[in-house]
Amino acid sequence: MQNISSQAELLAHDCNPAQGKTSYLQPPMLLVRAFLNQAQQQALWAEAQQYPLQKPTVEVFGKSHPIPRTQVWFGDPGCDYLYSGLMVKALPWPKYCERLRHKLLREFQLPSNGVLVNHYADGRDCMGWHSDDEPELQPGSDIASVTIGAARDFDIRHRHSGEKIRLVLSSGDLLIMRWPMQQFWQHSVPKRLTLRQPRLNFTFRQLIPFFHGD
Ligand SMILES: O=C(O)CCC(=O)C(=O)O
Numbered sequence: 001m002q003n004i005s006s007q008a009e010l011l012a013h014d015c016n017p018a019q020g021k022t023s024y025l026q027p028p029m030l031l032v033r034a035f036l037n038q039a040q041q042q043a044l045w046a047e048a049q050q051y052p053l054q055k056p057t058v059e060v061f062g063k064s065h066p067i068p069r070t071q072v073w074f075g076d077p078g079c080d081y082l083y084s085g086l087m088v089k090a091l092p093w094p095k096y097c098e099r100l101r102h103k104l105l106r107e108f109q110l111p112s113n114g115v116l117v118n119h120y121a122d123g124r125d126c127m128g129w130h131s132d133d134e135p136e137l138q139p140g141s142d143i144a145s146v147t148i149g150a151a152r153d154f155d156i157r158h159r160h161s162g163e164k165i166r167l168v169l170s171s172g173d174l175l176i177m178r179w180p181m182q183q184f185w186q187h188s189v190p191k192r193l194t195l196r197q198p199r200l201n202f203t204f205r206q207l208i209p210f211f212h213g214d
Pocket residue numbers: 116118127132145154169187189201203
């Protein structure tokens with residue numbers, strides 16, 4: 001497995017001329033270490049103590065399971081999100097979360113109209129392999145992931161070749177997953193059973209407004 005740890009790395013997508021079609025040899029992503037300073041991380045962490053986090057239940061092969069973490073979805077009006085068969089109504093943006101949204105727009109030209117916040121209470125909480133490729137996501141849009149709290153491994157796997165890459169996302173880091181990364185790669189946050197510290201991750205997304213009607 002390839003391990004990536006440098007300060008800020010641009011992994012440009014590449015072209016495979018032998019096959020005469022675009023094949024993504026590296027995921028199109030940008031890793032920005034220490035995107036948030038200590039004060040920004042602390043303000044966001046304190047605010048998140050009041051977030052109405054929930055543990056939804058998803059159906060897998062006809063059996064219901066509570067997800068192994070808690071989460072909440074904030075967004076603009078009309079930006080409700082359907083994932084794993086769950087319709088999640090957008091709650092209004094909290095102050096520091098919205099500031100972070102504007103910082104991403106100002107500094108990286110990353111527009112978003114919704115954010116999924118995932119809370120991992122400790123290393124037993126995790127997220128399985130998936131791509132963020134729901135139909136209500138705006139085609140061509142990027143996903144910005146900001147982490148605070150405990151550092152966790154973030155694994156990336158090519159859908160066809162199975163090639164794997166591991167990043168460590170630490171407190172304050174920003175990972176921009178550029179279009180069309182989700183079409184070619186999956187990602188996951190594996191369990192770390194000895195870890196006791198909590199972690200929060202914010203994935204800022206751009207949805208097609210009113211995709212699910214009003
Ligand atoms: O917690 C993370 O770093 C990943 C979150 C994620 O993949 C998601 O919200 O879709």
